Amino acid sequence: MKRHTLTSRREFLRLVAIGATGSAVSLLAAPVALATPPRSTERAATIALAGIELSQSVTLPDDAAPLDQQVLRYMIKEDRYIASGIGGYNVMWDLRGMLFESLTAYTNDWDYEKGMADSWEVSPDGTVYTYHINPGLTWSDGRPITADDYVNHYKILLDPKNATDVAWYFYPIVNGEEINHGTAEIDSLGAKALDANTLEVTLKEPTPYWNHFMAYGDPRPYAKHLWDQFGDTYYTTLDSTATSGYWKITDWTKGKGIVAEARNDYKGNWPGYLQRIEFPFGDPTTHFAAYQRGETDIVGDIPAPGDIAAIKSDSTLSQEMYTWPNWTDWYLLFHTQDGPYKDLRVRQAVSHCVDREAICNGPLKDLGVPSYTVIPPGFPGNQVDNPEMRTIQNFDPDVARKLLADAGYPNGQGFPEMDLWIRGTGGAIVTQQAAAESIQAMLKDILGIRVNLRPEDARIYMGALGKYQIGITLLSWAFDFTDPVNMVAIPFRSKYPNQGGRLDWKNDEFDALVDRAGPVSDIPTRYKMFQDAEKILLQDVGAVTVYHPISHQLWKPYLKGITANKGGITQWANIKNQAPMLYIANR
Amino acid sequence: MLRYTLIRFAGMVGVLLAISVLTFLIMHSIPGGPFDPLKMPVSATTQKNLDAKYGFDRPLYEQYVRYMWAAVRGDLGVPFQSPGETVVGLLGRTWKVSAIIGGISLLIAYSVGMFLGFVSAVRQNTWVDHVATSFAVLGVVTPSFVVALLLILVLSLGLQLVPTGGWGDSWQQAIMPVLAFSFGLIAIVARFTRSSVIEVLRSDFVRAARAKGLSQRAVLRRHVLRNALTPVVTIAGPMFAGVITGSFFIESIFRIPGIGQYFTTSAFQRDYPMIMALTLLYAALITVVYFITDLVYAWIDPRVRVGASGTARSQ
Numbered sequence: 017m018k019r020h021t022l023t024s025r026r027e028f029l030r031l032v033a034i035g036a037t038g039s040a041v042s043l044l045a046a047p048v049a050l051a052t053p054p055r056s057t058e059r060a061a062t063i064a065l066a067g068i069e070l071s072q073s074v075t076l077p078d079d080a081a082p083l084d085q086q087v088l089r090y091m092i093k094e095d096r097y098i099a100s101g102i103g104g105y106n107v108m109w110d111l112r113g114m115l116f117e118s119l120t121a122y123t124n125d126w127d128y129e130k131g132m133a134d135s136w137e138v139s140p141d142g143t144v145y146t147y148h149i150n151p152g153l154t155w156s157d158g159r160p161i162t163a164d165d166y167v168n169h170y171k172i173l174l175d176p177k178n179a180t181d182v183a184w185y186f187y188p189i190v191n192g193e194e195i196n197h198g199t200a201e202i203d204s205l206g207a208k209a210l211d212a213n214t215l216e217v218t219l220k221e222p223t224p225y226w227n228h229f230m231a232y233g234d235p236r237p238y239a240k241h242l243w244d245q246f247g248d249t250y251y252t253t254l255d256s257t258a259t260s261g262y263w264k265i266t267d268w269t270k271g272k273g274i275v276a277e278a279r280n281d282y283k284g285n286w287p288g289y290l291q292r293i294e295f296p297f298g299d300p301t302t303h304f305a306a307y308q309r310g311e312t313d314i315v316g317d318i319p320a321p322g323d324i325a326a327i328k329s330d331s332t333l334s335q336e337m338y339t340w341p342n343w344t345d346w347y348l349l350f351h352t353q354d355g356p357y358k359d360l361r362v363r364q365a366v367s368h369c370v371d372r373e374a375i376c377n378g379p380l381k382d383l384g385v386p387s388y389t390v391i392p393p394g395f396p397g398n399q400v401d402n403p404e405m406r407t408i409q410n411f412d413p414d415v416a417r418k419l420l421a422d423a424g425y426p427n428g429q430g431f432p433e434m435d436l437w438i439r440g441t442g443g444a445i446v447t448q449q450a451a452a453e454s455i456q457a458m459l460k461d462i463l464g465i466r467v468n469l470r471p472e473d474a475r476i477y478m479g480a481l482g483k484y485q486i487g488i489t490l491l492s493w494a495f496d497f498t499d500p501v502n503m504v505a506i507p508f509r510s511k512y513p514n515q516g517g518r519l520d521w522k523n524d525e526f527d528a529l530v531d532r533a534g535p536v537s538d539i540p541t542r543y544k545m546f547q548d549a550e551k552i553l554l555q556d557v558g559a560v561t562v563y564h565p566i567s568h569q570l571w572k573p574y575l576k577g578i579t580a581n582k583g584g585i586t587q588w589a590n591i592k593n594q595a596p597m598l599y600i601a602n603r
Numbered sequence: 604m605l606r607y608t609l610i611r612f613a614g615m616v617g618v619l620l621a622i623s624v625l626t627f628l629i630m631h632s633i634p635g636g637p638f639d640p641l642k643m644p645v646s647a648t649t650q651k652n653l654d655a656k657y658g659f660d661r662p663l664y665e666q667y668v669r670y671m672w673a674a675v676r677g678d679l680g681v682p683f684q685s686p687g688e689t690v691v692g693l694l695g696r697t698w699k700v701s702a703i704i705g706g707i708s709l710l711i712a713y714s715v716g717m718f719l720g721f722v723s724a725v726r727q728n729t730w731v732d733h734v735a736t737s738f739a740v741l742g743v744v745t746p747s748f749v750v751a752l753l754l755i756l757v758l759s760l761g762l763q764l765v766p767t768g769g770w771g772d773s774w775q776q777a778i779m780p781v782l783a784f785s786f787g788l789i790a791i792v793a794r795f796t797r798s799s800v801i802e803v804l805r806s807d808f809v810r811a812a813r814a815k816g817l818s819q820r821a822v823l824r825r826h827v828l829r830n831a832l833t834p835v836v837t838i839a840g841p842m843f844a845g846v847i848t849g850s851f852f853i854e855s856i857f858r859i860p861g862i863g864q865y866f867t868t869s870a871f872q873r874d875y876p877m878i879m880a881l882t883l884l885y886a887a888l889i890t891v892v893y894f895i896t897d898l899v900y901a902w903i904d905p906r907v908r909v910g911a912s913g914t915a916r917s918q
Binding site: 096097176177178180181183196197198248249252253256269270271272296297298299301302305306308309311473475476478479516 | 634635636639645646647648649651652656681683684685686687688693696697700755759760763766767768769770771855856857858860871873
């Protein structure tokens with residue numbers, strides 16, 4: 017009997033051959049295409065600007081593309097809020113930095129200049145700051161920006177009814193801390209609107225960094241009238257949003273992106289060149305692929321080492337990448353009130369057994385630089401070039417072993433096995449995981465100390481940290497504003513035994529010194545005091561610094577306006593006043 | 604039939620209630636809360652006020668009852684992850700995206716998968732079978748995110764045919780997510796179909812049909828196909844519930860504003876309203892599809908009748 021088949025062998029073979037050939041061609045095309053990625057000077061498409069009023073008063077730089085091509089695409093991670101403060105750390109940072117102005121504005125060199133305030137005075141005793149706000153400023157919905165907006169913003173952040181973990185920034189304001197702890201009335205806050213355009217802020221003591229802090233993100237005000245109308249859901253939708261800067265948000269589609277366009281009614285100090293900024297949403301791990309395809313013009317941070325390696329090996333992309341050591345510390349902290357790390361010799365042993373050079377030349381190659389100080393290279397007040405700082409934490413296995421033996425744990429014998437806590441699970445921060453594994457190996461190989469890596473959910477981690485329940489951990493601190501108080505005092509000044517600090521290490525000399533240094537306005541004296549405090553911290557091993565991560569960014573060659581600062585670093589930083597300088601150049 | 608439906612509905616309500624209690628208890632037993640600080644601790648007064656504002660200071664049973672009372676009236680609360688909209692609003696805008704991708708993927712999975720499985724079974728132990736089986740194994744073992752990344756590499760960056768991701772701008776944005784999603788599903792359907800068809804091919808009634816002189820094509824079409832469908836239908840239910848609720852990996856990699864990502868982010872962010880809503884949604888979907896599956900059984904196989912006890916069973 018003849019067998020009937022659904023399809024002949026010849027037909028099937030023909031189909032499979034076609035499919036296989038097509039697949040092979042595709043697979044071969046991929047590496048070729050990656051070796052010659054889309055030319056960065058070409059834009060994926062000219063973006064239509066139909067329907068928007070172009071700001072005809074803009075005078076573009078000579079090399080700029082025409083006004084209707086002044087469109088930037090900047091892919092960002094979607095988050096809950098545009099407004100910081102009330103959003104805590106659930107904020108779209110880059111968008112906030114570009115669309116909202118601050119009283120003072122960070123220059124490219126990390127000095128500050130006028131922002132929303134045209135001028136200001138500081139009282140002779142350094143405690144009263146009086147800001148004169150540009151009277152022409154309006155929110156993007158047309159309502160005037162007044163001093164009341166600032167006062168209201170500070171009150172929102174300090175009001176204990178609101179979920180914000182940035183209130184502590186505003187504790188220097190008179191009654192700020194008391195209000196947040198519920199022991200003072202909200203209207204007793206030392207921030208007042210003297211008139212519509214004059215804001216007076218009274219601080220508890222001289223705070224020389226205050227104008228630096230005003231340039232930072234969280235003090236940027238949001239519209240009081242929107243808070244009155246929407247409460248804690250303000251700045252979560254298009255209808256509940258009004259910006260203060262040159263661009264207004266014209267479209268906000270959840271899950272898709274935000275579009276901002278230039279305002280023709282802007283009368284502030286910082287108009288821009290760009291006419292439209294599109295912020296498509298995407299997980300940061302997808303930004304590099306989108307950049308290659310021309311779907312974003314800038315990548316603010318490249319998290320994946322594989323992408324960094326691919327960029328470095330590509331002749332075109334490598335020219336578009338910018339790197340610098342970030343002003344972030346990664347360090348080890350210990351539980352010092354009891355247990356083995358209470359002994360200074362044990363902490364010193366750990367400090368001398370961490371080979372920072374090997375970590376940064378090995379698993380963190382191109383991802384981190386060794387850290388021997390808490391004030392990073394390039395940061396105001398740093399003493400990175402002081403040779404003494406290297407010796408405090410230098411890698412010396414023999415000294416490390418001797419110290420541990422003197423402490424009663426020769427070769428780690430009798431040393432309890434502990435968990436080395438890491439904040440966050442899933443290895444999301446690659447450098448953290450690699451550094452922790454290296455430290456784990458070094459502790460075991462050099463000192464005989466066994467630790468188990470314990471990646472922990474961020475919330476559980478922070479809860480344990482605040483209660484001083486963690487034996488040893490690798491943790492980071494990133495700068496907020498450019499004053500050494502931010503790197504030395506704020507993270508390390510002891511709060512123990514009160515809960516809420518990051519570490520239970522307590523050194524009275526250190527605490528007293530940073531408390532005295534805080535109000536000092538003479539810069540050289542101030543810096544010297546914080547440097548001395550930094551030495552005490554490291555000599556007493558309140559922390560073991562390990563590395564500063566290297567930031568990697570990409571932007572298209574036709575995107576101009578980001579220039580090198582006086583330190584020779586070319587960087588895109590969302591809290592710097594860089595957005596008004598950006599423009600699209602002709603090819 | 605009406606009695607059967609009512610009994611099943613009552614059972615579904617009972618299941619959902621049990622799941623809601625279990626989910627609520629587990630959710631609150633996990634350390635860490637939705638407003639725990641991420642950089643610096645909040646003051647004790649702030650924490651106390653937050654707990655009061657969101658009702659976390661009330662006894663658990665009271666929190667549960669309040670939630671369920673609002674839920675049955677259609678108020679599933681406000682997601683902590685997206686405070687500017689309601690849970691219902693968020694589900695509405697995200698679910699349809701996931702349902703589109705999942706639905707298309709399922710259609711492709713079943714059409715291609717059943718074809719592959721069928722051909723593989725009919726040409727059992729030939730090179731056709733080996734190729735199809737190899738493909739099926741590859742589909743099962745390869746994680747969807749690996750497929751997704753390969754697709755981006757080849758189709759988007761290599762051949763420049765489609766964008767790297769996004770949604771809502773062009774139909775081309777759906778190509779890669781659908782391909783990535785359906786790859787593994789095709790493999791599963793193919794394997795089930797192959798096994799089922801082989802089993803039916805060996806049965807007596809097929810032998811009898813051949814003995815009567817029916818052509819191979821007629822045997823396959825009239826006798827084998829329908830009888831082989833039962834296991835394939837069985838997996839359709841949970842597969843359907845799984846695909847139309849999206850995939851965290853697919854949606855993240857392709858920047859799809861679907862519902863899948865929220866299954867993961869809600870847990871990490873302790874977004875209690877979303878955790879409850881998503882769990883109940885998924886549970887409701889599963890119970891409904893099982894119900895529909897039972898009805899489909901009865902249609903496919905006349906020997907299966909819906910019983911008075913509320914179950915579908917063979918007679």
